[in-house]
Amino acid sequence: QKEVEQNSGPLSVPEGAIASLNCTYSDRGSQSFFWYRQYSGKSPELIMSIYSNGDKEDGRFTAQLNKASQYVSLLIRDSQPSDSATYLCAVNGRGFKTIFGAGTRLFVKA
């Protein structure tokens, strides 16, 4: 079992729809959770971070964390073609060992 699992996709949604990206992790001691966006041929950039159970909203993005279920998700409302990218889930348990998932490719159709 991978430590951080994501569906590789591609996830295809029409413009204006809600895109839902999911991630599960295996280390129950994990404390910090991140979503990074990576455009093709570019470097990852942080979208959201979340550290406690519940929802955290930032503009069109909402991160959801459920530590009991070891599940973290990212919702993108009013999806735009510019949101088309690979989304990486990253989980940090102890110290510097941040584990990245392989990413979910999102395609937003105009």
Place this chain on the structure above:
Amino acid sequence: NAGVTQTPKFQVLKTGQSMTLQCAQDMNHNSMYWYRQDPGMGLRLIYYSASEGTTDKGEVPNGYNVSRLNKREFSLRLESAAPSQTSVYFCASSAGTSGTQETQYFGPGTRLLVL
């Protein structure tokens, strides 16, 4: 303010050759990291440095060495390149010294091909 910079952007090596990947950050960050990214594998940590003068192994350190030259610079060296080291290498930095709850800022990457 350039953030995190990496050189070179692209490199082709023959098996057995050596090279050093350079990384520098101008954000006065304490921690720096080297990752490799392979298709379907996600980012994997090679080495990290929590502060100037310290380095530690990550998930996949074999075949690599690092040097934290000063607070700004963190280099990655391949002593004898192998085709399995063909990958995209990212350098990253973060502000703190604990690694926990720290946003990492990534450089543009170095694409390495080993023939």
